[in-house]
Amino acid sequence: MKQQKQETKRTLKEKATQALGISEADAKLSKSYMSVAFLALLIGGFLGLLQGLERAGLVQMPSWFTYYQVLTAHGLLLVLVLTAFFAIGYFYAGLSHTLGGVLPHVRTMAWIGFWMKIVGFVFAVIPVLMNDATVMFTFYPPMAASPLFYIGLALIVIGVWICAFGAFINVATWRKQNPGKHIPILAFFATGVFVLLFFGSIGVTIEVIMLIFWSAGVMETINVMLSRTLFWSFGHTLVNIWYLTAVSAWYVIVPKIIGGKRFSDTLTRVVVAMLVITNIPGGFHHQIVDPAMGPALKYMHVFMSLSIAFPSLMTAFAMFYVFERTGRAKGGKGLFGWLKKLPWKDVRFLAPFIAMVAFIPAGAGGIAQTTNQLNQVVHNTMWVVGHFHLTVGTSVILTFFGISYWLIPYLSKRVLTPAMNKVGVIQTIIWTVGMFFMAGSMHYVGLLGSPRRTSYTTYGDHAVALGWDPYMILLAIGGTLLIIGVLIQVYAVFHLMFFAPKGQTEFPIAESEEPQEQSPLWTDRWGVIIALMILVIAIGYVVPLTDLIVNAPPGSPPIRTW
């Protein structure tokens, strides 16, 4: 009797939390992150359109705002701001929901991180607008930007670190209060993402600090290859961080939206752990055609990069397993009958589903670029840009869009109306078609030899270069569709944030097929996962970094070539 009473009490409490939803303070935090993310999408999207049109030879950028300035700003806004702000806003909402609220001091940390990143971004963007930092988002020395640009980047990284440590504190406190329990799966994903954000950015932070002193004239020269290698220890990890963020929604959210159950809890945790452990040396494949590193070292790194493909292939299985199972449970018959039972008209499913499908060619393209000889064919060509727009621009961003259709109303205590759902479906289709044309033509023209990060040129009307032009028109058409998609998406986000009808929206977290409690506890030992990760980083980087430092050429002074 007493027990029963307690149970009713608990459900009442649960019901209360459900009815109240996220606390006002946590919602405000995540909404602020989301607002910045989608404003960045709006501005960055327009800059992207300008690039596409200029590259196709349709527009000529003026001398006071050059193609390369636009490209630098486009990259910063979409690569740094949109993705980072979205991921942090989403995971902090997830921590708040699954751990029973963000701790007050952690929330303060997240706000400090927020403003630090904003200030950092303003610092970085001022010299870009003044044409004092037209160095691209890879900022390879010895091309030297104004010191303000690097100081801005450093502030952004520190802001991200503060958010990461906030998340660690929140998770650790929850574990102390819930001994013997598993970290809730979304918080587990968040931990993985923040671990990668912190450890992955250590190398680039060292680089950026050196660049600050060097561009300010305190240090005379810089070790170019060392800088480049430190940059790439972070560069690809960042991409995989967005990917892991998207994957968290595929594993945890999507099954609930289609009315199914989550894939094996243990295997999900293993996939996260593997992605964290193998990730950081994966960026080395950006240096396959670099000098100063021998073929044997590069061969080892091919293996290190390829190993990231393994957890991704596991994910592919997990996703379609869940789809088929759910479809069959709903009465889908035959080999493909279950496909019909999936909620195709629900944007919260359609967008992430297309994102996953896009990852099939995107992942295959990634494997191609990882391998020695194939990389040599496509390195620094438009193929790479196409790959990036397929992986990040489609697989990751479309998932983020799908998330926004339930996360924003959840945060603003509003609802997704059928009309807005339809808008979302139309947006998804426009985005998909736009990316198909744009990324598709980029891949193809890259195979024909067209270089990346180059404004319109025919190289003196060389026949080979002229042959690229028709594909550039396709690229511009894709870009135009994408800007329409951006406008619809930004409208949808702010409508859902401020104007949609009031109501309750659920944070959709699927239950696991096998109860979470049955997973072995070792899967939650972050200490072990981090130790393994550091071991793998050491295998990948100790030898080349030592070699680059010991056998360094005389350094390079700062050079301005724009």
Added chain:
Amino acid sequence: MKIHRYEKIWLALSFGIILAFMLIIGVQAFAFEHAPPSHKEIIDPQKVDVTAPFDNPGVFQTGDNEYEVVMTLQAFGFTPHEVEVPAGAKVTFTLTSKDVIHGFQIAQTNVNAMVVPGHIQKVTQTFRNPGEYLVLCNEYCGIGHEMMGMTITVK
């Protein structure tokens, strides 16, 4: 931990694909010498013009049907910017940069390498078909990046 039988098959296939890739890459790189350009030799990036062989860039015959093209890259061009080699000859490009990082790509061939200041890069190619090949810089190097191109004439 229970793993479904189909998943075991899938995982074995995944692992097999990765192993096959590694095997093919290894054989190509080490048995056929198709490893990517990975030359290890350093140079003072501010003294390229007075350091051999870059004090005298150009095309040199180094053996029977073998040539070496010594070339410097700088914003925004290649020196020499016109090169002529016979078809079927083995041509080794010896490259370095005098300023920032550049790319060295011969369109529609597999020649593609990074040229980093302070380092000497080498890449070898046999041009089987005569024609005029387009060489371009594929790493953003400044405001005139799109103008950084040249041709190799193969006769």
